[in-house]
Amino acid sequence: MMRVVGGRCRGRRLASFRGLSIRPTSDRVREAIFNILKHTISEETRVLDLFAGTGAMGIEALSRGAGKAVFVDKGSTAVSLIRKNLKICGLEERARVIKRDAVSAIDLLSGRRETFNLVFIDPPYRTDLAEKTLRALSGHTVVEPDGMVVVELPRKSQKDLHPEGFSLVDERTYGDTAVYFFEAR
Numbered sequence: 380m381m382r383v384v385g386g387r388c389r390g391r392r393l394a395s396f397r398g399l400s401i402r403p404t405s406d407r408v409r410e411a412i413f414n415i416l417k418h419t420i421s422e423e424t425r426v427l428d429l430f431a432g433t434g435a436m437g438i439e440a441l442s443r444g445a446g447k448a449v450f451v452d453k454g455s456t457a458v459s460l461i462r463k464n465l466k467i468c469g470l471e472e473r474a475r476v477i478k479r480d481a482v483s484a485i486d487l488l489s490g491r492r493e494t495f496n497l498v499f500i501d502p503p504y505r506t507d508l509a510e511k512t513l514r515a516l517s518g519h520t521v522v523e524p525d526g527m528v529v530v531e532l533p534r535k536s537q538k539d540l541h542p543e544g545f546s547l548v549d550e551r552t553y554g555d556t557a558v559y560f561f562e563a564r
Contacts, residue, residue, distance in 0.1 A: 383438060383468065386439070393438070428449070434476075441470045448475075492520075509530050
């Protein structure tokens with residue numbers, strides 16, 4: 380069972396999905412990430428949750444005071460879950476859901492001149508989608524200067540990520556999960 384771990388929606392149970400197509404971030408890892416980010420989230424924070432799955436990362440940011448969030452996932456099941464979880468938490472008015480793959484969503488948002496200061500990238504573990512998505516972000520102005528990009532990968536992948544336009548500011552491991560914190564230059 381997943382729940383919101385902090386903020387005004389703390390304790391709310393989120394709808395989830397059993398199976399391999401969606402792998403939500405555990406409550407423990409989410410709480411650790413947001414403990415690190417706690418001083419960066421405010422009403423002015425605009426969140427982009429890529430590979431959103433259940434929407435738990437973006438919902439957690441909204442619960443903790445972020446002003447708005449855009450959720451991106453190409454799966455129909457994921458999009459339905461995100462909408463359901465936003466409704467459960469009463470956060471629909473501060474959120475938008477886009478049914479697309481991450482790279483084409485970045486192109487779309489860039490074309491609309493939308494910018495974000497907090498981006499979550501949590502792709503399926505068995506692909507190189509994190510690197511591809513970071514390259515797409517570095518080629519656009521979607522992430523504001525000094526904006527934070529949080530990438531979640533399996534610890535066993537031991538990725539040595541050096542995306543152009545970003546500096547690695549922190550790296551943590553939680554069980555089987557590695558989390559990378561990048562700042563846009």
